[in-house]
Amino acid sequence: MQVPDLWLVQKAKNGSMAAFETLLSRHSRRVYNLLLRLSGSPTLAEDLTQETFLTAYQRLPDWRGVGALSTWLCGIAVKHHLAARRKIHFTEALDEHEDLAADLSSDPLARYTQHEAKQALDTAINTLPTHYRDVFVLVRVQEMRYREVAELLDIPLGTVQSRLAQASVLLQRALSHSTEGLPQKGTKRHVL
Template sequence: MEQAEERKLISRAKKGNDEAFTALFQKNYMFLYKYLIKLSLDPSLTEDLTQETMLKAYVHLPNFKGDSKFSTWLISIASRVYIDHQRKEKRERKRFEKARDDATRKVKWDISMGGHEWTEYMSQFAELDPDIRAPILLRHYYGFTYPEIATMLNIKEGTVKTRVHNGIKQIRKEWS
């Protein structure tokens, strides 16, 4: 798109012309999408980030001064949206890890108060992802077969075998 045409569309969009903004959106969508897919490496996240970027651009269009190309302005918004998303993910991950650690501490306490011993194996087991922990528990503690576990967890038998194998391997790796 020529800069003169882009400036006209921006001017019309700033005055509230939604068709002009739609044209700007369509002209810059693939450029923005390609940038965000390279940044996030996740197509579904990229769709969300692209939409959020364009929404922010729409809301803050009156603040666009025209000192740079419109696409440059969009990239700066997209970069901030991506960084904000990463920070939010990090906060949520920390919150989840704290909740998991608190729950593990409570279980340890309850077990020790019940006269049982909390072993290092149990600590390693507690560190596993719940998707891996459940099949191992059902297989090695309760003795269910792989097909039974697959039915109970509504996953494929091969997935059960993989999760059990990878979980045991992870525990062994921690011990060596």
């Protein structure tokens, strides 16, 4: 049975580095993936993940235990990302070397098609204007509630909804162009 986050937080507040390290190992992948999606840069995502957990360690006494710890950590991560974005211009593409799921079909064409579709989606997300990308990643990828996103980004709830809708439209357009020529499920591709 996994020890609850709240118990580990209490231990960490009392000085237990082992408890904080457990929290770090439990939540760092989610924070990193969020920052990778937001920034499009593996290097920056790593740096911001470290900054997020340093800030979390310093502010751990401030966490009231309301809501999930992962949501609080993602909030810190988003704030670090927004601060970094004000300082630098993002040009790196999303990391294309993410492992394919282990349960993929052994059919090489199916693996190729799924990998190409994932790359197309990552590329399309990375080309969204940042205000649409932030909302899309937080709601659709990180599965945060609209209200949480509104509070995190300090925007009205209606703005979250409209940006999400616009991001979806832009992604559909981009993906309809990028998937042309890929074999569709149930169709045969002739090889010369």
